[in-house]
Amino acid sequence: xxxxxxxxxxxxxxxxxxxxxxxxxxxxxxxxxxxxxxxxxxxxxxxxxxxxxxxxxxxxxxxxxxxxxxxxxxxxxxxxxxxxxxxxxxxxxxxxxxxxxxxxxxxxxxxxxxxxxxxxxxxxxxxxxxxxxxxxxxxxxxxxxxxxxxxxxxxxxxxxxxxxxxxxxxxxxxxxxxxxxxxxxxxxxxxxxxxxxxxxxxxxxxxxxxxxxxxxxxxxxxxxxxxxxxxxxxxxxxxxxxxxxxxxxxxxxxxxxxxxxxxxxxxxxxxxxxxxxxxxxxxxxxxxxxxxxxxxxxxxxxxxxxxxxxxxxxxxxxxxxxxxxxxxxxxxxxxxxxxxxxxxxxxxxxxxxxxxxxxxxxxxxxxxxxxxxxxxxxxxxxxxxxxxxxxxxxxxxxxxxxxxxx
Numbered sequence: 001x002x003x004x005x006x007x008x009x010x011x012x013x014x015x016x017x018x019x020x021x022x023x024x025x026x027x028x029x030x031x032x033x034x035x036x037x038x039x040x041x042x043x044x045x046x047x048x049x050x051x052x053x054x055x056x057x058x059x060x061x062x063x064x065x066x067x068x069x070x071x072x073x074x075x076x077x078x079x080x081x082x083x084x085x086x087x088x089x090x091x092x093x094x095x096x097x098x099x100x101x102x103x104x105x106x107x108x109x110x111x112x113x114x115x116x117x118x119x120x121x122x123x124x125x126x127x128x129x130x131x132x133x134x135x136x137x138x139x140x141x142x143x144x145x146x147x148x149x150x151x152x153x154x155x156x157x158x159x160x161x162x163x164x165x166x167x168x169x170x171x172x173x174x175x176x177x178x179x180x181x182x183x184x185x186x187x188x189x190x191x192x193x194x195x196x197x198x199x200x201x202x203x204x205x206x207x208x209x210x211x212x213x214x215x216x217x218x219x220x221x222x223x224x225x226x227x228x229x230x231x232x233x234x235x236x237x238x239x240x241x242x243x244x245x246x247x248x249x250x251x252x253x254x255x256x257x258x259x260x261x262x263x264x265x266x267x268x269x270x271x272x273x274x275x276x277x278x279x280x281x282x283x284x285x286x287x288x289x290x291x292x293x294x295x296x297x298x299x300x301x302x303x304x305x306x307x308x309x310x311x312x313x314x315x316x317x318x319x320x321x322x323x324x325x326x327x328x329x330x331x332x333x334x335x336x337x338x339x340x341x342x343x344x345x346x347x348x349x350x351x352x353x354x355x356x357x358x359x360x361x362x363x364x365x366x367x368x369x370x371x372x373x374x375x376x377x378x379x380x381x382x383x384x385x386x387x388x389x390x391x392x393x394x395x396x397x398x399x400x401x402x403x404x405x406x
Contacts, residue, residue: 049229109189154327166375180342191227296349303346
């Protein structure tokens with residue numbers, strides 16, 4: 001990421017290999033860094049990210065409901081998104097009994113939105129509009145052949161995609177936009193931010209080993225784990241999550257794994273996990289400079305994942321449009337559109353601000369639909385290439401490298 005050099009990254013270089021079962025602990029200065037994401041106090045685990053697991057599972061059910069034409073209504077889908085404790089919104093009673101929901105944490109980070117209520121509300125309203133659009137525009141036309149200016153379905157014999165009049169697949173836009181507005185925003189701009197990690201008495205409490213009431217962890221430890229949970233919260237082995245990275249959810253985990261599978265980016269999953277692990281060990285050791293260095297690495301790498309997938313899907317969509325495969329093209333372009341929207345929630349570790357301003361992201365998403373009256377149906381290759389180049393220019397990868405990922 002050549003545009004984001006920062007001195008803090010040096011802290012990552014002191015992490016030695018710790019993958020051998022014969023050498024489960026790596027000592028770094030005064031740190032003890034475990035082989036896995038396993039931390040204890042007085043024999044009890046101090047790792048807890050159950051809230052993040054809950055929200056990921058809720059989001060999975062919401063996505064499934066987007067194409068449950070027989071049972072979903074606008075009211076039921078909105079109720080899932082803004083779940084209230086005790087309501088039977090989900091198939092899982094554990095989720096129904098939870099006091100958590102997805103909507104309240106959408107565009108809700110301390111750094112980006114605590115003093116920006118107007119944009120936060122607009123983003124939540126945008127997600128609401130995807131729900132209403134799916135039910136009111138797509139559902140009534142699910143059995144109609146889609147055409148330019150008309151919502152409906154596009155089937156190719158193996159898959160059926162459901163699009164609005166402009167070719168947008170609302171389900172995919174909702175999902176990929178949520179990767180930024182929920183997972184990345186909460187991770188990068190909330191729980192890994194000093195504004196959260198160091199708030200109130202958290203540093204003093206961590207220095208003195210003062211834990212939350214009835215818990216084994218300090219609040220700072222828990223905040224770091226909450227960031228971890230937005231990536232690994234539904235992992236089969238959450239203490240050693242890279243064994244199944246890419247297959248544990250439909251959101252950030254999925255795409256870290258996918259990007260890692262590209263030879264151009266084959267260390268990114270290890271880089272992220274190692275930074276999470278070392279940063280957590282640094283909190284235990286009360287080394288807050290090292291903690292922040294690891295947070296910066298995570299912020300850089302997660303931002304890069306979002307950018308790579310933005311370019312990948314836009315380029316795939318462009319190529320599929322060229323051969324007239326509109327169903328697959330619109331699927332890819334919708335995923336790209338959602339990832340482009342998620343660029344708003346990336347983070348420059350040097351400045352603590354987004355790599356892409358609101359106006360830049362708004363410009364990208366507007367341009368994708370502005371080549372003619374029918375949105376994706378009219379999209380031109382030059383528009384896709386211009387946006388792709390503008391995204392890649394802020395990172396140390398090329399459009400060609402990003403487009404080659406699977």
